[in-house]
Amino acid sequence: MHHIFQRHCHSELPIAVKGEGVYIYDQTGKSYLDASGGAAVSCLGHSHPVVRAALHQQIDQLAYAHTGFFNTEKAIELSEKLTHAAPGDLNHVYFLTGGSEAVESALKLARQYFVEKGELQRSQFISRKQSYHGNTLGALAVGGNELRRKPFAPLLMPTEHISACFAYHGKDASESAFDYGQRMANELETRLLEVGPETVIAFIAEPVVGATAGAVTAEEGYFKRIREICDQYGILLILDEVMCGMGRTGTLFAHEQEDIQADIVTIAKGLGAGYQPIGAMIASSEIHNTISQGSGFFQHGHTYMGHATAIAGALAVINAFEQEALLPRVQQAGEILQNRLSECFKNHPFVGDVRGRGLFRALEIVADRDSKKPFSACSKLDSQIKAKAMELGLICYPMSGTIDGKNGHHVLLAPPFIISDAQIDELTEKLFHSVDTITQTLFKEGRY
Numbered sequence: 001m002h003h004i005f006q007r008h009c010h011s012e013l014p015i016a017v018k019g020e021g022v023y024i025y026d027q028t029g030k031s032y033l034d035a036s037g038g039a040a041v042s043c044l045g046h047s048h049p050v051v052r053a054a055l056h057q058q059i060d061q062l063a064y065a066h067t068g069f070f071n072t073e074k075a076i077e078l079s080e081k082l083t084h085a086a087p088g089d090l091n092h093v094y095f096l097t098g099g100s101e102a103v104e105s106a107l108k109l110a111r112q113y114f115v116e117k118g119e120l121q122r123s124q125f126i127s128r129k130q131s132y133h134g135n136t137l138g139a140l141a142v143g144g145n146e147l148r149r150k151p152f153a154p155l156l157m158p159t160e161h162i163s164a165c166f167a168y169h170g171k172d173a174s175e176s177a178f179d180y181g182q183r184m185a186n187e188l189e190t191r192l193l194e195v196g197p198e199t200v201i202a203f204i205a206e207p208v209v210g211a212t213a214g215a216v217t218a219e220e221g222y223f224k225r226i227r228e229i230c231d232q233y234g235i236l237l238i239l240d241e242v243m244c245g246m247g248r249t250g251t252l253f254a255h256e257q258e259d260i261q262a263d264i265v266t267i268a269k270g271l272g273a274g275y276q277p278i279g280a281m282i283a284s285s286e287i288h289n290t291i292s293q294g295s296g297f298f299q300h301g302h303t304y305m306g307h308a309t310a311i312a313g314a315l316a317v318i319n320a321f322e323q324e325a326l327l328p329r330v331q332q333a334g335e336i337l338q339n340r341l342s343e344c345f346k347n348h349p350f351v352g353d354v355r356g357r358g359l360f361r362a363l364e365i366v367a368d369r370d371s372k373k374p375f376s377a378c379s380k381l382d383s384q385i386k387a388k389a390m391e392l393g394l395i396c397y398p399m400s401g402t403i404d405g406k407n408g409h410h411v412l413l414a415p416p417f418i419i420s421d422a423q424i425d426e427l428t429e430k431l432f433h434s435v436d437t438i439t440q441t442l443f444k445e446g447r448y
């Protein structure tokens with residue numbers, strides 16, 4: 001039976017009963033290697049003893065206190081850890097319950113900043129075609145995933161979308177990687193001049209694209225040029241690190257590796273590592289001070305924001321990163337994973353690209369490596385790879401996105417930071433078997 005509202009009502013899904021390390025177990029005792037951390041969430045794996053203990057302790061002490069009445073010591077400590085690591089003057093943290101809430105809050109905060117400055121004509125955002133920022137209306141409006149946007153198009157605020165920096169699909173053979181990055185960044189300037197920079201609030205982008213294109217990093221210099229353009233035309237830069245942040249690419253914030261500063265950053269997923277639903281928006285002192293010296297407070301709020309138990313879980317997660325030296329391990333394990341995948345798929349006729357950073361990697365699946373032509377949408381490639389992988393005891397995240405109107409397919413990998421070298425081998429073997437079986441079968445049957 002299919003239930004239209006809740007995926008977990010699908011009777012064909014296995015019943016998850018236990019998690020331990022990088023594995024989830026179903027009711028029959030079968031184990032699944034969680035190679036995508038769900039949707040890039042479970043960065044510490046399952047059943048981490050220190051996080052569990054911190055949660056028990058917090059619930060025994062104080063599960064919840066409304067942020068309108070109280071702050072908590074752990075919220076202050078977690079804010080300090082985040083702002084200390086964040087580049088630039090990102091000094092103010094606003095805790096929420098997930099990624100979409102964090103993005104909605106960032107969009108509204110950016111608008112209110114300009115309202116306080118009397119720049120009321122600023123009313124639109126620019127974002128990128130290959131992007132996902134969440135499923136609530138504001139986040140969906142700035143996102144570029146056509147399939148997700150389509151049914152709700154009349155409800156979405158008008159937003160300008162430019163191309164993402166996506167060398168595999170966009171770079172001409174004759175140009176250098178740097179020149180390509182500059183050309184893509186300059187699309188922002190062109191679009192700003194077309195729409196009138198004085199009408200724009202902010203540019204929002206994922207430093208490493210997640211769900212919609214599969215672990216796509218920008219070319220060196222791209223984000224520096226983006227920052228320059230934002231400054232030149234007086235618009236804000238919002239970086240959405242909901243998926244790529246919290247150590248996933250080897251540094252706590254992915255944009256540390258771009259050597260730029262943002263005005264607002266959003267995080268979620270790895271912040272609670274699956275132990276608690278939590279997200280956050282981190283804003284600059286300039287934004288904070290403008291609002292506090294103006295109307296005095298951000299005109300926003302949610303009942304469960306800054307939830308004491310969620311904060312205690314997130315604090316234990318970030319402490320575990322330090323205590324277990326996990327971020328250097330992400331860099332090392334990320335290289336190992338990239339090498340294993342590259343070796344394994346280098347001659348595969350249907351794998352066009354192996355890419356990513358840290359433990360955030362993806363394969364792009366194509367029907368033809370030379371032309372990069374994707375499999376057709378009706379091949380149902382993603383759901384078939386997902387099902388085959390589950391059968392083999394592997395959780396990976398196959399997705400489709402639109403690339404210049406065509407359907408593109410990738411398999412996203414975001415394993416827990418605690419994954420061992422032997423488990424990377426297991427991941428690679430099972431992934432190869434899943435991708436190879438499905439693509440070869442579809443090809444033989446002419447369904448591509």
Ligand code: PMP
Nearest residue numbers: 098099100132133134210242243
């Ligand atoms: N932004 C990005 C970059 C994401 O990847 C996601 C979730 N995939 C979101 C926002 C939305 O987060 P959530 O699903 O927690 O609302």
